Amino acid sequence: MNFVRFAVRRAAEMAATLLVASFVVFGAMYLAPGSPASFLLSGRSASPEALAAVNAQYHLDDPFAVRYLRWLGDMVQGDFGRSLTYRTDVSRLLADRLPTTLLLITMALIVVVTVGLLLGRISAVRGGATDSAVLVATTLAVGTPSFVAAVLLQGLFAVKLGWFPSGGAGGGFLDQVWHLTLPAIALALYLIGMLARVTRSAMLEALAGEHVTVARSRGIPERQVIRRHVLRNSLGTVLTTGGLIVSTLLVCTILVETAFSIGGIGQLLELSTTTKDFPTVQAISLIIVALFMAVNLIVDLLLPLVDPRITLGTRGANA
Amino acid sequence: MTRGPMTRPPRPASANGSTASANGSTGSTTTLDVRGLRVTLPGTARPVLDGIDLTVGSGETVALVGESGSGKTLTSRSALGLLPPGATTEGTVLVEGHDVLAMDADRLRALRTDTVAMIFQDPRAALNPLRRIGDFLTESVCSARTGDRAMGRSAATARAVELLDAVGLDDSALKKYPSQVSGGMLQRVMIAAALMGDPALLLADEPTTALDVTTQAEVIALLARLRERFGTGLLFVTHDLDLAAAISDRVYVMYAGRIVETGPAETLFARPRHPYTAALLASTPRLTTPGGRLAAIPGQPPDLRTPVTGCAFAARCPLATEVCDEHAPAPLQVSEGPVHLAACHHSDRLVGEGSAVDA
Amino acid sequence: MSTVLTRRPGLAKLRVRSGRSPLHLVCLGLVASVVLAALLAPWIAPHDPNAVDLGAALAGPSAEHPFGVDAAGRDTLSRLLLGARTSLLGPLGVVAFSTLAGVAIGTAAAWRGGWLDSLLSRATELVFAFPGMLLAVLVISVYGEGLLAPVVALGLAYLPYVSRLTRSLVLAERARPYVSAYRVQGHSALQICLRHILPNIAPVVLAQSTINFGYALMDLAGLSFLGLGVPPLTPDWGRMVFDGQTAVQHGYPLSAILPCLFVVLTVVAFNVVGERWADRVARRDR
Numbered sequence: 033m034n035f036v037r038f039a040v041r042r043a044a045e046m047a048a049t050l051l052v053a054s055f056v057v058f059g060a061m062y063l064a065p066g067s068p069a070s071f072l073l074s075g076r077s078a079s080p081e082a083l084a085a086v087n088a089q090y091h092l093d094d095p096f097a098v099r100y101l102r103w104l105g106d107m108v109q110g111d112f113g114r115s116l117t118y119r120t121d122v123s124r125l126l127a128d129r130l131p132t133t134l135l136l137i138t139m140a141l142i143v144v145v146t147v148g149l150l151l152g153r154i155s156a157v158r159g160g161a162t163d164s165a166v167l168v169a170t171t172l173a174v175g176t177p178s179f180v181a182a183v184l185l186q187g188l189f190a191v192k193l194g195w196f197p198s199g200g201a202g203g204g205f206l207d208q209v210w211h212l213t214l215p216a217i218a219l220a221l222y223l224i225g226m227l228a229r230v231t232r233s234a235m236l237e238a239l240a241g242e243h244v245t246v247a248r249s250r251g252i253p254e255r256q257v258i259r260r261h262v263l264r265n266s267l268g269t270v271l272t273t274g275g276l277i278v279s280t281l282l283v284c285t286i287l288v289e290t291a292f293s294i295g296g297i298g299q300l301l302e303l304s305t306t307t308k309d310f311p312t313v314q315a316i317s318l319i320i321v322a323l324f325m326a327v328n329l330i331v332d333l334l335l336p337l338v339d340p341r342i343t344l345g346t347r348g349a350n351a
Numbered sequence: 352m353t354r355g356p357m358t359r360p361p362r363p364a365s366a367n368g369s370t371a372s373a374n375g376s377t378g379s380t381t382t383l384d385v386r387g388l389r390v391t392l393p394g395t396a397r398p399v400l401d402g403i404d405l406t407v408g409s410g411e412t413v414a415l416v417g418e419s420g421s422g423k424t425l426t427s428r429s430a431l432g433l434l435p436p437g438a439t440t441e442g443t444v445l446v447e448g449h450d451v452l453a454m455d456a457d458r459l460r461a462l463r464t465d466t467v468a469m470i471f472q473d474p475r476a477a478l479n480p481l482r483r484i485g486d487f488l489t490e491s492v493c494s495a496r497t498g499d500r501a502m503g504r505s506a507a508t509a510r511a512v513e514l515l516d517a518v519g520l521d522d523s524a525l526k527k528y529p530s531q532v533s534g535g536m537l538q539r540v541m542i543a544a545a546l547m548g549d550p551a552l553l554l555a556d557e558p559t560t561a562l563d564v565t566t567q568a569e570v571i572a573l574l575a576r577l578r579e580r581f582g583t584g585l586l587f588v589t590h591d592l593d594l595a596a597a598i599s600d601r602v603y604v605m606y607a608g609r610i611v612e613t614g615p616a617e618t619l620f621a622r623p624r625h626p627y628t629a630a631l632l633a634s635t636p637r638l639t640t641p642g643g644r645l646a647a648i649p650g651q652p653p654d655l656r657t658p659v660t661g662c663a664f665a666a667r668c669p670l671a672t673e674v675c676d677e678h679a680p681a682p683l684q685v686s687e688g689p690v691h692l693a694a695c696h697h698s699d700r701l702v703g704e705g706s707a708v709d710a
Numbered sequence: 711m712s713t714v715l716t717r718r719p720g721l722a723k724l725r726v727r728s729g730r731s732p733l734h735l736v737c738l739g740l741v742a743s744v745v746l747a748a749l750l751a752p753w754i755a756p757h758d759p760n761a762v763d764l765g766a767a768l769a770g771p772s773a774e775h776p777f778g779v780d781a782a783g784r785d786t787l788s789r790l791l792l793g794a795r796t797s798l799l800g801p802l803g804v805v806a807f808s809t810l811a812g813v814a815i816g817t818a819a820a821w822r823g824g825w826l827d828s829l830l831s832r833a834t835e836l837v838f839a840f841p842g843m844l845l846a847v848l849v850i851s852v853y854g855e856g857l858l859a860p861v862v863a864l865g866l867a868y869l870p871y872v873s874r875l876t877r878s879l880v881l882a883e884r885a886r887p888y889v890s891a892y893r894v895q896g897h898s899a900l901q902i903c904l905r906h907i908l909p910n911i912a913p914v915v916l917a918q919s920t921i922n923f924g925y926a927l928m929d930l931a932g933l934s935f936l937g938l939g940v941p942p943l944t945p946d947w948g949r950m951v952f953d954g955q956t957a958v959q960h961g962y963p964l965s966a967i968l969p970c971l972f973v974v975l976t977v978v979a980f981n982v983v984g985e986r987w988a989d990r991v992a993r994r995d996r
Contacts, residue, residue, distance in 0.1 A: 049832075049835060049836055049839060052836055053836060053839055053840070056836070056840075057848065060848055060849070060852050061851075061852060063852065168733070171733075171978055171981065171982060172974065172978060174978075174981060175924065175928075175974050175975075175977035175978035175981055176974050176977075177928040177929075177931060177932050177973060177974075177977070178932075179931075179932050179935045179936075179948075179951065180931075180951065180970040180973055180974055183951055183954075183955060183958060183966055183967070183970055184967065184970055186958060186959070187958045187963040187966070187967060190959075191958060191959060191960075191961055191963070192961070192963075198959055199959075241476065241479075242471065242473065242476035242477050243476065243477055243478055243479040243480075245433070246469075246471055246477040246478070247479070247490070248433065248463075249428075249431050249433050249463060249469050250463055250464065250468070250490070250491035250544075250548075251459075251460040251461065251462070251463030251464035251465075251491055251548075252460075252490060252491055253460065260479075260482070260490075261479050261482075264479075264481055264482075265479065265480075265481055279841050280841065282841075283841040283843045283844050284843070286843065286847065286936065287932050287935060287936065290935075290936055291935075291955065301847065302847075302936050302938075304851070305847050305850055305851040305936075305938060306937070306938070308851060310851065313847070313848065313851045317840075317844055317847075317848055320841070320844055321839045321840060321844075324839050324841070325839055338481075339480075339481060340480070340481060340528045340530065341480050341481075341528075341530050
């Protein structure tokens with residue numbers, strides 16, 4: 033099967049799953065107890081005319097299928113509807129908050145990839161006491177929810193030591209980076225542990241391979257053996273965690289941004305959940321799901337390049 | 352087709368000038384000379400290798416025969432200094448007069464790239480599945496060598512093409528991944544890779560076990576041909592007695608980390624003087640065996656976790672007496688003519704067909 | 711038959727089995743004591759967890775309040791002990807739901823195969839696209855705050871992990887000769903599944919569920935931290951961190967840090983015990 037056909041088929045599958053996901057997201061809101069109009073009027077006893085006006089404005093009288101299709105059509109065109117709480121376009125809300133969240137996630141991702149790979153590597157290669165120490169550290173990291181990490185880091189480095197600000201996103205790039213350092217670390221901690229463990233076990237598996245002994249027996253320097261025959265061979269396994277890493281980062285921003293009062297997508301999701309701002313919750317959920325699938329698609333497409341044994345589309349069979 | 356760069360200039364006599372006293376063919380030098388090698392692994396009760404003496408002359412083919420776990424693989428790997436982590440060693444492993452066990456990392460690497468090369472049992476496992484065959488061939492001569500010994504990438508590729516040709520493959524294999532070619536072809540690649548550094552000694556660790564029968568014969572024939580053409584010494588590790596008899600000049604039989612018998616291939620197989628060798632021969636399926644009987648050896652080889660006093664084979668040996676449990680037999684010359692040693696208290700009782708050991 | 715020379719096994723067998731690791735023992739003890747604390751909480755808690763003593767608000771540890779007092783003047787130790795109940799009950803619900811449903815679905819998919827299998831694997835893929843927290847947030851935004859909605863949502867989110875594992879285990883088990891032997895003898899599929907296959911795969915599934923327990927605890931505590939989980943006055947570790955966060959920013963970290971530690975230790979303990987169990991089962995099967 034050639035690459036383009038595989039990519040197209042995979043993308044089509046992804047679109048189908050995304051379609052079902054959108055149906056789930058929309059359907060869940062449709063099933064909400066009480067009519068959306070009463071939420072919109074936030075409990076005020078409304079006149080029948082006001083109710084009718086709201087119903088007309090939000091097309092609440094149309095049948096389900098019509099409303100779903102209209103909503104879907106709008107979503108595809110980038111129109112995420114109007115926020116019930118903020119009374120503005122959801123796309124506007126998102127656009128305002130996205131840069132902060134993206135910066136936060138990028139910083140966390142950099143930390144996760146560098147520290148996680150490094151820890152996994154030294155743990156697998158050095159073994160012994162180093163390995164035990166890294167194992168204990170990653171066990172702790174994997175058991176630490178990001179909100180706990182956020183509160184602990186905040187208490188120590190922001191309040192007690194005063195090295196970093198305790199909240200907010202800051203203005204200007206460097207100030208933002210400074211403000212987002214603690215949140216990024218809080219966000220990264222769990223994933224560092226996970227990635228280090230995945231890297232470690234993948235490298236140990238590669239290290240146990242006969243081809244490593246063979247490479248050593250041919251006089252190839254140890255560093256090169258590790259790089260070309262161990263690290264290289266564990267790359268595929270590490271890559272498959274990509275989707276999970278990105279979606280975990282996205283979802284955990286809800287905790288970390290709330291803990292550090294950062295006005296990003298995560299905090300917006302938290303606020304709109306509390307205020308039952310359905311259009312905003314729908315939009316953010318769908319974006320997270322779509323991003324997860326997109327990353328997985330990229331991983332699927334990259335995998336055959338990293339590991340020639342994996343022919344396109346047989347990831348499950350060869351894993 | 353013989354070409355210039357592939358033929359080896361005659362090697363100078365090794366540094367200490369030790370001549371192969373054991374292999375009978377006087378005048379030739381000893382490529383591999385293992386003396387009293389004893390290897391102990393952590394957490395074991397007895398040494399994995401217990402006083403191994405073994406030589407391979409230049410251009411000579413020597414077979415090392417034994418059961419799984421007898422230590423034959425470890426013996427062959429010791430020539431590369433490739434020992435399990437935590438192993439402690441006694442004795443010497445001299446390759447062209449230099450002790451491998453005393454080498455530092457750089458010397459060891461030079462030894463592995465230039466002097467000794469190994470052909471592994473399972474080519475499927477031995478090649479990194481994520482790297483192209485061309486990369487595997489050139490990797491050690493390009494990147495492992497340092498300084499003036501380093502080979503340029505294009506020179507290395509040219510040599511790889513020559514050697515692929517010598518093993519009967521064309522250069523299209525260079526661009527392929529290991530998963531794209533058959534096991535027999537991969538073992539040819541493995542052999543070509545072993546010859547890349549123009550080694551003085553080839554170690555072949557059951558190079559045909561993972562292959563199917565027709566391919567086995569081809570690979571063996573190829574190996575014999577190449578050994579002759581390049582004049583390398585060959586240490587052939589196998590559990591296949593017939594194969595050992597067919598390919599080798601001399602044979603060593605190992606049992607539980609010791610050499611129990613050694614001698615010229617013909618003599619040893621015709622007139623085994625150690626009960627273990629005799630039992631092995633009797634338990635090998637053979638069309639021409641008179642009477643067509645197969646005799647299994649009762650019992651199991653001793654475990655590494657139990658210490659061995661006396662002869663390691665005593666528990667399974669039909670000839671064993673009290674002396675066997677108490678004293679380990681020393682290898683002794685058992686016949687006139689070329690060196691033929693057997694480590695058995697009762698080798699005198701083993702004359703003729705070895706029928707005494709039938710269970 | 712003959713002893714002739716099989717392929718060499720290598721030296722792997724010689725590796726000395728390590729004994730019980732101290733970390734594992736400590737974690738086993740932690741799990742036991744947390745469960746015990748949750749069970750006995752009403753009797754061993756020194757104070758009413760909701761009794762307010764504003765005069766002592768944010769007080770440090772003392773004889774009367776060994777772990778101090780939170781910003782609303784409530785005894786931290788009592789809230790931690792009673793909080794163990796809600797904090798463990800939620801994950802228990804998640805794990806019970808996901809295990810039962812997951813095993814049923816996974817077994818059915820593996821045994822029946824065909825369209826049922828492909829439908830279920832599609833559904834699994836879909837659920838995988840929704841991270842547990844997101845699904846819970848979605849459900850909460852619809853049905854409002856409380857413990858039940860997020861527990862069901864997380865149970866649903868964790869279900870595919872169990873069902874996929876069960877499916878592969880049942881497929882492997884089904885291929886073994888004893889199953890065909892029972893079939894030949896006329897045992898029904900249900901009988902074989904319940905009496906022979908399930909007991910065989912149970913250890914692996916339960917080990918996975920133990921690990922899931924830790925993750926469910928993390929997620930539920932996170933939701934409570936957002937104020938979306940348990941109702942405001944309920945003692946709960948996540949909720950306590952939420953309540954104590956303002957105090958942290960004013961330099962009184964104790965009432966938030968203690969529940970944090972409890973969450974981390976409990977999650978780690980469950981993870982370690984679960985992983986160790988899974989390792990042992992895997993080694994037994996080898």
